Amino acid sequence: MNRGNGLRLRLRASMPLSIRLKSRAATGLNSARARNSLTNKPVEAVPNNGYAHMSFMDTVTECRIEVNGISLCYFEWGAEYRDKGLTLLFTHANGFHARIWDPVVRGLKGNHIIAVDLRGHGRSEETPLDHWNVFGEDLCSLITRLDLERIIGIGHSMGGHALxxxxxxxxxxxxxxxxxxxxxxAPDLYHEPLSSEETRSQERNYIRQQNGRGTSIAPRR
Incomplete structure (x- = not known):
């Protein structure tokens, strides 16, 4: 995909051989030994997909960072691997939160992983929202502040847009x-105001046309 600024993104459904995503049936709870880095209180337990001993999941640290005037929450696993390879950066869909990725993270032991609560979701600060671009701007600030490099971005729906x-x-x-x-x-539909009936009508028509061609495209929320 060419963004018109010289960048061409190739979207693939694969990862390097050293990284394997594993899918398992969700059962049970993981250990609650992981602690909030600010309060020193345990992070609430989440499903562990049936694995009783989850030492890698126990390495999670809940962190906060100020970006663009708000407090953004993110969770970090495998901090000791930060300078040894890739950073896997996970972003969630509209209405979800960072820990929705736990079943995937669980299968990626030995990697530096960050999952972000996007603005207004999970434990991140909520503010009035005028445009989805703000999620991308927040990610840019987080990446710069944490000086993240060699990133593999994994995003669902709105999180994919932000990445x-x-x-x-x-x-x-x-x-x-x-x-x-x-x-x-379509780029020409990204204009203000978001709430206008004309904009919504254009987006609905565009989505109907694409769906008629066998392409499923989610509407802007």
């Missing part, structure tokens, strides 16, 4: 994007 925006601005920091049903539509 694409961040990768377009920080091409040199990204190795690859893995996008699951990313909410990305």
């Amino acid at each position: 694409t925006e961040a990768a377009a601005r920080h091409e040199n920091r990204f190795e690859q994007l893995i996008l699951i049903d990313p909410a990305i539509i």
